[in-house]
Amino acid sequence: MDRYFSNKSLTQGKRERTRAALIDSAIQVIAQKGFESASIKEITQAAGLANGTFYNHFDDRESLAREAAVVVAMEMAEEIAGEVADLEDGLDKVIVSTDKIVKRAVIAEAWGHVLIGAWHYLDDFRQDIAQIMRRDLKLAKRQGSTPLSINQLLELQIIAMAIVSVTLQLKNGLNKATRIETAEAILRLLGVAPEDAKQKAKQVLSL
Amino acid sequence: MDRYFSNKSLTQGKRERTRAALIDSAIQVIAQKGFESASIKEITQAAGLANGTFYNHFDDRESLAREAAVVVAMEMAEEIAGEVADLEDGLDKVIVSTDKIVKRAVIAEAWGHVLIGAWHYLDDFRQDIAQIMRRDLKLAKRQGSTPLSINQLLELQIIAMAIVSVTLQLKNGLNKATRIETAEAILRLLGVAPEDAKQKAKQVLSL
């Protein structure tokens, strides 16, 4: 035994690993079975753990779901932020980010359902997701690209545009026109004139 | 039993009545208990019927839910349409209709959850609800109030604005400012310039 590390830290490492495994597993299962149909049995089995182990780490299914949603939101936020890092215009960042979320959700269908489920069920998740937009919206505001004040309602509305877009494309298949219209809608929502929105959406999403 | 009338017509009348009773009952129970917690036992009991009777009329809960949703959507559509009948401007009709739906959903909390649940779960319901807007949107288009072409995506986006508004107000309480901002957002979505939208929203919803 390595005496430089305490028993405790070792054990905590294991604890953390198991915990993480459960969260990962939950994300997988929720993606496959939907948000409410993800049973604890299935989640633990997918993690290769015993049923009861779940309760060593979480109080109930709700707790796990919340944590899983946060993890998903955070990972997505980071990824997308990286991908739009080199864009300089706030509005561009907003519509490209949104479009990337939508594309991802439609292509990885299961994942899209998780996104929609979490959006519907979990207040926290809505907050987290909305926040992803906040920085870029404030940037756009500073750049004078929108006359609106940035608040939670506006953020939620923009994400709602994305959700509608995903819902429609999950039903009818991936569709670039729909995504461009979605971008236009977001721009109009932010106060851009329709013809300018049309032009900008087409141009930015065609890159 | 009266033998002068055919068994068939009597039975069919009864059949229809029982069917309708189940749908009504489902609406009540779903409104009280939420979408997924409405059990068949409860629905049939509320209708004063035996639980087995359900299976003489519907294949499963989903079928009933769909029919119930259609009924709700239709009733709501009629009601709202009646209430905005004397408005002449298409845009006015759209934002007043939306606002009425939102107010109703927030005040009758349970009902609001049903609305959101149905919106989330039931594709048909989304279609039906979206259609409520269609006529008014087309009117606005004819009146030259919007440069956009009216399609399903746009309809869904407008309802999504309403849903976001309801969600937020169910959490934070009824809030007129939120509802006015929602109307503004819808107007901007339809291509109205932000300052015009602001003015119009305030003016129309203050009546």
Added chain:
Amino acid sequence: MDRYFSNKSLTQGKRERTRAALIDSAIQVIAQKGFESASIKEITQAAGLANGTFYNHFDDRESLAREAAVVVAMEMAEEIAGEVADLEDGLDKVIVSTDKIVKRAVIAEAWGHVLIGAWHYLDDFRQDIAQIMRRDLKLAKRQGSTPLSINQLLELQIIAMAIVSVTLQLKNGLNKATRIETAEAILRLLGVAPEDAKQKAKQVLSL
């Protein structure tokens, strides 16, 4: 179908039969496994019914246990009352009844454990059992055999004598001396002088 009986009464007959079967079964299982270890699964299995059937008839295990205890108490009361019907002296009735309960409980060991379990757990059962004694005690009072006023505490004390007797004999085996001493104790409790109690107990229980 027999048209002289309504559907309802037929069905209710079945319902009653199943209900009774569950109560019987519960008594058996409780006798074997003890009061708290009688699981619903076991009770329904012993009745040849499905797990879920239980919940068509009782709200929870507690409800069933209470009903079962009442049934046991009532049956016992009737039986014993019949057996001591030809005794004329109130005190005789009391000590013979008690002795019969004790003997029965010790011989049918499982049954003895039920008695003790129910006595310990169920307030209602204590009341029911205590009441069994009441009439005979009042008779003894009228006959001038006891100077005490008859109240619930006294009834419970007498049954407690029986319970102690059962407990000891379940451990050490059936023992007539113990039962006679128990009868003496009950008589002393009722105010009979020790030497008279000794004589009466021996004489009455030797019949």
Added chain:
Amino acid sequence: MDRYFSNKSLTQGKRERTRAALIDSAIQVIAQKGFESASIKEITQAAGLANGTFYNHFDDRESLAREAAVVVAMEMAEEIAGEVADLEDGLDKVIVSTDKIVKRAVIAEAWGHVLIGAWHYLDDFRQDIAQIMRRDLKLAKRQGSTPLSINQLLELQIIAMAIVSVTLQLKNGLNKATRIETAEAILRLLGVAPEDAKQKAKQVLSL
């Protein structure tokens, strides 16, 4: 670590301390949660130990419960014996001891339930508790206050009087009349004439 003392003695000291901690903890938890609801996890947690530690000291919950009951009985015996030390009459000691046990059990409600639970579940506990009375009963016998021979049955019967009294008062609230009647009953059980019992009970318990 102090190397001047042998590991063994230290460890054994530790072993005993841990063991004692578990017993103490068990008493606390049982008093709060009741006899069957005291889980091992809760007991170990209350002792500030890991749940696995339990199995280094006891085979199962039953073992611990038994030991805990003995400790409780002994402590109570000592305490009560101290409190009645200055009484000279054996009968007085018996009814005052009993009354003190009853009062304590009714006031500290949780504790009362433990007493009853242990009395019901644990044969050893019944023996230990019965023994508390033995010395005083023998004294009463030597003083010629009772014609009865002192045996286990009699001891158990007296404690049963106390248990009935506790049960009733836990249900209906602390009640001096009930406690006096209990004392009378014990005296009658020991062969005291009803009117003498009445007078003595009242007089002794009023001090």
Added chain:
DNA sequence: GATGAATGAGTATTCATTCAT
């Protein structure tokens, strides 16, 4: 000896569904 993560059998309870009447 102490730890505490992992285990998995066990429990109550729910509920859609079937089917004999």
Added chain:
DNA sequence: AATGAATGAATACTCATTCAT
């Protein structure tokens, strides 16, 4: 067509117990 008793699979959750560290 209506009934409602019976079904049994499924679910969340508990807890005594094991064992590697």
